[in-house]
Amino acid sequence: MNKVKxxxxxxxxxxxxxxxxxxxxxxxxxxGAHQIFLGQxxxxxxxxxxxxxxxxxxxxxxALNKMTEIxxxxxxxxxxxxxxxxxxxxxxHAGEICLFVFTSSKHRNDATLACSxxxxxxxxxxxxxxxxxxxxxxxQWKTNVF
Amino acid sequence: MAFGRLKEILLSDLNIDAExxxxxxxxxxxxxxxxxxLKLRIAVNQKIISGNTKLxxxxxxxxxxxxxxx
Numbered sequence: 001m002n003k004v005k006x007x008x009x010x011x012x013x014x015x016x017x018x019x020x021x022x023x024x025x026x027x028x029x030x031x032g033a034h035q036i037f038l039g040q041x042x043x044x045x046x047x048x049x050x051x052x053x054x055x056x057x058x059x060x061x062x063a064l065n066k067m068t069e070i071x072x073x074x075x076x077x078x079x080x081x082x083x084x085x086x087x088x089x090x091x092x093h094a095g096e097i098c099l100f101v102f103t104s105s106k107h108r109n110d111a112t113l114a115c116s117x118x119x120x121x122x123x124x125x126x127x128x129x130x131x132x133x134x135x136x137x138x139x140q141w142k143t144n145v146f
Numbered sequence: 147m148a149f150g151r152l153k154e155i156l157l158s159d160l161n162i163d164a165e166x167x168x169x170x171x172x173x174x175x176x177x178x179x180x181x182x183x184l185k186l187r188i189a190v191n192q193k194i195i196s197g198n199t200k201l202x203x204x205x206x207x208x209x210x211x212x213x214x215x216x
Binding site: 056059098123 | 147149150151187189192194208210211212213214215216
């Protein structure tokens with residue numbers, strides 16, 4: 001069995017960590033293209049109540065095993081140099097980043113297609129739940145739009 | 147184990163005697179009628195199941211409402 005990589009962090013994903021992640025690839029000179037997806041917490045207004053944050057929880061063991069399976073599929077399908085995935089758990093406020101998917105390849109097509117496919121599979125297949133917290137501290141459970 | 151909005155319905159993880167996942171769900175639906183409105187995925191010992199599955203003692207059953215990550 002392949003090594004299970006961690007993807008969860010108990011905070012928002014900082015723009016600094018994204019920049020640092022890009023910088024770490026400067027030494028990998030066989031890469032010609034990066035594709036990045038960033039998911040940001042949107043302040044939806046539902047029945048006059050505004051979302052101020054989303055609290056994420058996950059079935060972490062199952063999510064990490066599933067992510068390992070997705071990773072293997074993606075590497076088998078596309079010519080990628082590397083792929084990095086970070087998903088927040090806990091409370092992430094509106095305007096902050098909660099998902100960072102980063103694919104790199106020699107030529108742009110593989111990175112672009114792989115990134116988009118991984119984002120879709122994360123949303124469909126990983127046991128993660130978002131609780132939308134409104135400004136008055138009431139909440140509702142998020143449903144994903146496809 | 148319960149996740150997402152199920153945590154609010156079941157309130158905590160439960161220890162239940164049941165010979166199969168169908169029997170387990172029958173018991174849960176009787177006790178928590180609200181559950182029948184949710185489309186649930188069920189995992190036994192971290193494997194998602196698609197049909198009725200026999201349970202042994204100490205098996206861990208996870209009830210998962212629709213995912214909403216990302």
